[in-house]
Amino acid sequence: MSRLVIISNRVPPLRGRTRAAAGGLAAALSAALRTHGGLWFGWNGEVTETQSETVSIQREGSYDIATISLSTENHEEYYNGFANRTLWPLCHYRTDLVAYDRSFGVGYHRVNSLFARAVRPLLKPDDIIWVHDYHLIPCGTELRRLGLTQRIGFFFHIPWPPYDLVATLPEHRELVRALFAYDLVGFQTKHDVQAFLDYIVEETDAVHTSAGKLSCFGRSLSVAAYPVGIDAKTIASLAAQGEAKRHVARMVESLSGRRLIIGVDRLDYSKGIDRRFSAYGKLLERYPEHRAKVSMLQIASPSRMEVAAYQTMRRQLERLTGRVNGQYADYDWVPLRYVNRAYPHSALAGLYRSACTALVTPLRDGMNLVAKEYVAAQNPQDPGVLILSRFAGAAYQMPRALIINPYDEQSVVEALARALSMPLAERQERWEVLMASVSREDVDAWREHFLMDLQSSSATPPEE
Structure with a gap:
């Protein structure tokens, strides 16, 4: 059976640290890793003066947790900057709070490239990869550039805004294009799915394939709603x-x-x-x-x-x-x-x-x-x-x-x-x-529904 690899901005608390902050979602993903075996990769929460690419790996039962630190510059531009001063307010309809700073976008892509390079040596050819949330939209593209051909899924945990709000981003097309590096993209609600499709219709030349996928930018993508539940x-x-x-x-x-x-x-x-x-x-x-x-x-x-x-x-x-x-x-x-x-x-x-x-x-x-x-x-x-x-x-x-x-x-x-x-x-x-x-619609149903659809999807070759 294929391993599951989860990539997210943060990882659950490691052994020996308080686990009070580990919520139901982290517990559900951990349960999936215990079932499938595999790896959880993300930022360890530490900010250092200079950027190191050293990966720390700790065994957590039947799976590994691999982490990397962020430099002060990367933390400011990627996390405090593009993720939380650009994407977060935009996706919550607060364009009055959005900071359109080009340096934030540069740092955002730099950290996504860093994540991909750091996790790449840890991956196996048949791994199923599940990337999470708005911090890591370009991570799939960076992994494809490094030669990955296996199935990669992405789940967007926050609202997807109307297409005219997305279009206020100076590089909105490149951001949406990055989502087509994935084989399956999940949103919370059908409303979010429709907002994404509205953007695709208005801003791209995507077509629907006979298999029910979207075809654009040289790749095919499945999109669906997977409402997150609780335990x-x-x-x-x-x-x-x-x-x-x-x-x-x-x-x-x-x-x-x-x-x-x-x-x-x-x-x-x-x-x-x-x-x-x-x-x-x-x-x-x-x-x-x-x-x-x-x-x-x-x-x-x-x-x-x-x-x-x-x-x-x-x-x-x-x-x-x-x-x-x-x-x-x-x-x-x-x-x-x-x-x-x-x-x-x-x-x-x-x-x-x-x-x-x-x-x-x-x-x-x-x-x-x-x-x-x-x-x-x-x-x-x-x-x-x-x-x-x-x-x-x-x-x-x-x-x-x-x-x-x-x-x-x-x-x-x-x-x-x-x-x-x-x-x-x-x-x-x-x-x-x-x-x-x-x-009925609990966190286990959410997890299994997404992973079942990802496993049944056909991985499409990287864009030339």
Whole structure:
């Protein structure tokens, strides 16, 4: 059986380091490697003064984790630059935040070439290669240049934007052309697939082959939607175990009989946290009966704090927290608890279970696994209510959530009021439908569906 090789920007935590940060997706990919055997390659998180091409390899059970460091220049231009100041805001429809800096693009391609050169000696002729996310779009092209002919798949975890937004990139055609080095490209939703196809129709001369592929730039490519799931069984089990119960007890004690609304996100402008805080403040203004009867907990783990937009957002959220609490708090009640730290899944499972409502309101999101984790962590006898943005990829799979438009503050306020007053029978009915979907379309189904399609695809020869 062919080995599986995963290439991503970061790798899961190595043995001997904390594994709290390793989420469900990393666990699912690790499970695939344990089954198939193979290799996971990526950046080790270390930044050095000069670039080394030395690869460190550590055995992790039945597979290897191979890592490389990045120089300060490469980290700034590739990671902080093109990946997170160009592609990330563009793919989340924030062209006002996009930095069109040519040096970022140069660094981006340089690091993708570095990754390809570093991993190439570790590969075997029959390996199946799976490259992940927006950081590594050109990696397939660089691997083909080094002579690889085997099947290579690519999964794009974030939203693919409309073609006219893609076209704002100075080198957009070259970026899309790089995707045709792969045999299979997966997106989160059918909406993303259609946006990609719209670009192909408008900007290229691609044709559909008899095999259902796209043919362009001298290669054929399959494109499909593969919605990422979670390990629902594990989350449900964690929520019912001792450590989660301790967090539940601690949370319940601190609430003093009040109900809890929860939000859990990375600190990112795409998550709509500022609008969420404003809507919660409006709930307390328009529905005074909820004052001192409910509290909101927002967990926002810091990320990319070297980027100015994230620093600005953090200050903005701190001001909004102070405004809501200053207007409505009492000496024995803090309406809004805002926490800048990450928690392990065992703690999050307990906090999810403690909350009567989850407020998941991204302005644009590839999937949003928090929505699914909240559902999986609920007590079937007394489940909470999920309020979910229509602009999260998860909304396509979770229509029994209360679907809202995060740009419409009144709709969010009304959804909160409805969730807080929803009868038990309706909460249970909605939860049962949501839980069935989350369990059926879990992370194992996502992984196996993609790999099955990749293995059955026919590798096409490199472009001349």
